Amino acid sequence: MSKKILIIGGVAGGASAAARLRRHSEEDQIIMFEKGPHVSFSNCCLPYHLSGVVEKADDLVLMSPEKFASQYRIDARTNQEVVTINRQQKTVTIKKLLSDEVYSESYDKLILSPGAKPIIPAIPGIDKVNAFSIRNVVDIDRLNSYIKGSDAKNITVIGGGFIGVEVVENLKEAGYNVTLVEAMPQIMRPFDYEMVQILHKELLDQDVNLIVADKVVKFEDNITILASGKAIPSDVVVMAIGVSPETNLALDANLKLVIKVALKLTKTTVLMTQIFTQSVMR
Structure with a gap:
């Protein structure tokens, strides 16, 4: 049937x-x-x-x-x-x-x-910069159209995960001055610290302004302020610090959400964390 x-x-x-x-x-x-x-x-x-x-x-x-x-x-x-x-x-x-x-x-x-939605923390002054996130085709088209249609030269990417690094790579390829800010001591946290130094060097060799172990505390007019006191000119800010699952619909329906966290620790490639939200309706 x-x-x-x-x-x-x-x-x-x-x-x-x-x-x-x-x-x-x-x-x-x-x-x-x-x-x-x-x-x-x-x-x-x-x-x-x-x-x-x-x-x-x-x-x-x-x-x-x-x-x-x-x-x-x-x-x-x-x-x-x-x-x-x-x-x-x-x-x-x-x-x-x-x-x-x-x-x-x-x-x-x-x-x-x-799916999931980008995490946009309530950082003071976020309305004073041209902030974008990337989730779908509409988002990337909006970001690209704004950059191409403005006099933007200095772009700050916040978050050194897969999306953040790929955004940095492509913005640099397009000829912009790019700063990558990561609050942790390294980008690409799934990898060992020693392995990531190869990636750090490559970014620096490509004239990316790489800043690690420092976080954004506020924004001023087209400026990103870090905890260290550094002030970064930011005509555009791309938020790439992660995502959170879209669970509102499931919660409103009183569905039980099961969060599974899988951790695997080895000496060479570690800390692979996956979070799954499973909703089963019968």
């Missing part, structure tokens, strides 16, 4: 789940909701739009709703946000973000894959 399966969230998690479900059944009705305008895009390639390696923002988009419909018979609905879950009635309430229209859909099975 066919089932009606709803998926909240697209991109890597939701879109992969939808495609896998279709392989398991040709009869099930599959509907996927994505509150952004793109249901499937290359997360890892987002920073490479800043250097022009990925020339157009649209080149980052992998699949359109039309392709999902024609190739997989999956109903992918973009710019639509699931706002509530009624577990007793087995329905969800959806808001069309472009028209504010609200409607509901029933389900037999519901999958939550809302």
Whole structure:
């Protein structure tokens, strides 16, 4: 007997789940909701739009709703946000973000894959700088358009994780003066301190103003102030300090959230921490 399966969230998690479900059944009705305008895009390639390696923002988009419909018979609905879950009635309430229209859909099975949102701490004076974060194609296009359309020369990236380092690489490739600020003694915390020194040297060799073991305490007019007292000219600030899971919808539905933290310590490559939020509805 066919089932009606709803998926909240697209991109890597939701879109992969939808495609896998279709392989398991040709009869099930599959509907996927994505509150952004793109249901499937290359997360890892987002920073490479800043250097022009990925020339157009649209080149980052992998699949359109039309392709999902024609190739997989999956109903992918973009710019639509699931706002509530009624577990007793087995329905969800959806808001069309472009028209504010609200409607509901029933389900037999519901999958939550809302992803995560960038962490933007309430640093004093953050409204005094041109601050950006990177989560999707819209974000990277907005950042790139602002940089290209302004006289920005000095760009400060806060956070030395994978995204922060890739943003630095591509901004430097594009010809900007780039500062990378990391509060910890090293960038790329999953790696040993000794190994990361190779990366530190490479950044310095590429004329990146690398600052570690120092954190942002406030912003002034186009200036980033660090705990050490350093004042960094910042025409643009890119916040890349991490993400937090989108759990509000699950919590509002009284779902039990299971946080799993996996730690592996070795001498060569360590501290791999993964946090998973699993929500199972039956």
